[in-house]
Amino acid sequence: MIGRVFRPMVTAVVLIAAWQALVWGTGVPRFILPDPAWVAVALYERAGTIGFHALFTIGEILGGLALGIVLGAVTALTLSYFRPARRWLMPVLVFSQAIPVFALAPLLVLWMGYGMASKIAMATLIIYFPVTSAFFDGLRRTEPGWLDLARTMGGSRWSTLLRIRLPAALPAFASGLRVATAVAPIGAVVGEWVGASAGLGYLMLHANGRMQVDLMFAALLTLAVISVALYFAVDALLRRALPWQPDKNPNDERD
Amino acid sequence: MHDLVRPTLSAPIPSIGVRIEGARLTYGGVRLFDGLDFALEGGRCTCLLGPSGVGKTTLLRLIAGLADPEPPTKLIAEDGGPLEGRVAYMAQQDLLLPWLGALDNVLLGPRLRGEAIGAAVVDRARGLLDAVGLGDRLRARPSELSGGMRQRVALARTLMEDRPIVLMDEPFSALDAITRLRLQEMAARLLAGKTVLLVTHDPLEALRIGHRIHVMAGQPAEIGPAISPEGTPPRPPDDPALLARQAELLRRLAS
Numbered sequence: 402m403i404g405r406v407f408r409p410m411v412t413a414v415v416l417i418a419a420w421q422a423l424v425w426g427t428g429v430p431r432f433i434l435p436d437p438a439w440v441a442v443a444l445y446e447r448a449g450t451i452g453f454h455a456l457f458t459i460g461e462i463l464g465g466l467a468l469g470i471v472l473g474a475v476t477a478l479t480l481s482y483f484r485p486a487r488r489w490l491m492p493v494l495v496f497s498q499a500i501p502v503f504a505l506a507p508l509l510v511l512w513m514g515y516g517m518a519s520k521i522a523m524a525t526l527i528i529y530f531p532v533t534s535a536f537f538d539g540l541r542r543t544e545p546g547w548l549d550l551a552r553t554m555g556g557s558r559w560s561t562l563l564r565i566r567l568p569a570a571l572p573a574f575a576s577g578l579r580v581a582t583a584v585a586p587i588g589a590v591v592g593e594w595v596g597a598s599a600g601l602g603y604l605m606l607h608a609n610g611r612m613q614v615d616l617m618f619a620a621l622l623t624l625a626v627i628s629v630a631l632y633f634a635v636d637a638l639l640r641r642a643l644p645w646q647p648d649k650n651p652n653d654e655r656d
Numbered sequence: 657m658h659d660l661v662r663p664t665l666s667a668p669i670p671s672i673g674v675r676i677e678g679a680r681l682t683y684g685g686v687r688l689f690d691g692l693d694f695a696l697e698g699g700r701c702t703c704l705l706g707p708s709g710v711g712k713t714t715l716l717r718l719i720a721g722l723a724d725p726e727p728p729t730k731l732i733a734e735d736g737g738p739l740e741g742r743v744a745y746m747a748q749q750d751l752l753l754p755w756l757g758a759l760d761n762v763l764l765g766p767r768l769r770g771e772a773i774g775a776a777v778v779d780r781a782r783g784l785l786d787a788v789g790l791g792d793r794l795r796a797r798p799s800e801l802s803g804g805m806r807q808r809v810a811l812a813r814t815l816m817e818d819r820p821i822v823l824m825d826e827p828f829s830a831l832d833a834i835t836r837l838r839l840q841e842m843a844a845r846l847l848a849g850k851t852v853l854l855v856t857h858d859p860l861e862a863l864r865i866g867h868r869i870h871v872m873a874g875q876p877a878e879i880g881p882a883i884s885p886e887g888t889p890p891r892p893p894d895d896p897a898l899l900a901r902q903a904e905l906l907r908r909l910a911s
Contacts, residue, residue, distance in 0.1 A: 547751055549720075555769050
């Protein structure tokens with residue numbers, strides 16, 4: 402228990418010390434690499450600005466997550482329930498992944514404007530595939546014995562999907578959600594970089610252009626904290642929602 | 657509670673015999689059996705013994721409607737009705753759904769069929785869990801139960817279906833010796849009056865709970881004449897006559 406809090410703290414302290422040592426050792430000017438203290442000052446002094454922009458980014462991440470998860474889940478269910486859908490949509494889905502999503506960002510901004518919509522779309526796009534493929538995979542890998550049982554019990558295809566295949570696929574779905582949560586901020590920030598009037602990505606680009614590297618680092622730090630907090634929140638939520646899942650991999654602690 | 661259950665357990669459902677005629681099965685280019693005839697006497701427990709890979713399970717799956725019969729296989733219920741919807745299936749694995757408690761696992765059949773789960777249905781499920789000695793573990797998830805307890809829940813779930821024909825595929829083979837003996841007794845008691853097919857590779861198990869015992873062997877496989885041990889099941893495992901029979905069966909299986 403102590404280790405869980407203590408170890409990351411030691412890691413953080415060592416990293417910050419190394420950062421400070423690098424600044425002292427190389428003597429780089431502040432506008433190239435500010436030392437941790439300056440970043441802390443920027444974080445404190447510009448808290449209002451950073452907070453304002455952070456709200457936009459959080460909104461975009463959450464919006465993208467919600468939309469991407471819903472779309473991904475619906476697609477996976479459609480693919481697994483309708484055979485023709487599987488035949489016709491699967492190749493399209495795989496092919497669509499060959500297009501780098503980032504290349505679409507300028508187009509999305511052109512179509513949806515500088516507001517939040519284009520960033521939400523970007524995050525949705527980046528989340529969509531991992532959610533769909535993880536969930537679809539889970540739906541395909543139902544224990545065959547359960548399906549045999551459902552058949553002898555006279556369950557319809559629909560009720561078997563609802564009562565057996567869907568809950569059985571939830572752990573796989575959950576791992577898709579974890580990946581989605583980790584990549585959603587990337588989508589939002591890339592969208593902001595291409596064209597925005599608010600958001601942490603916009604703030605970083607803006608600060609960078611004015612040599613306010615300390616502010617840029619402060620914004621980056623905020624973004625990292627938001628991403629990590631979001632990930633742990635989702636992870637904790639999923640653990641609570643799927644209590645029958647074994648919590649720990651017994652191989653984790655062995656090596 | 658036991659009295660509450662008894663009327664539903666031993667309700668006089670008419671027993672149905674089942675016949676298979678000219679069964680043929682080709683698996684990977686090898687003819688496992690051809691022109692096989694086999695009958696389940698109505699209201700009796702028929703045990704099918706044989707080495708693994710001989711096709712016992714496939715024969716059971718044919719009757720369960722889980723495998724498509726190869727022509728000219730004929731499957732006949734002796735009252736002329738269909739087999740579908742009148743068969744309950746119990747496998748070697750308990751096939752309990754890990755996200756459901758014991759009671760909800762027993763209620764799986766009615767749920768899958770979209771039946772209304774009224775108080776009477778829940779009471780019956782409770783009564784069955786009570787009859788298998790798990791009346792106090794209604795909410796327990798499979799992960800909280802031992803292997804023997806899980807198989808008892810599976811037995812309750814099989815009985816909940818209330819079908820005249822019960823097909824069991826090595827239902828107790830994954831259990832330890834003592835638990836197995838107890839469960840055999842419980843199953844023989846609770847399944848009395850139903851048409852049962854029990855596939856097993858344990859001669860003692862067959863002798864304890866079978867009215868008629870067949871040995872399936874050879875390639876293509878054939879089913880030998882019925883052995884009908886004296887006395888009514890469940891027979892005590894230390895009966896000398898039974899042990900003599902066991903030696904005979906072992907000889908037949910080995911040849």
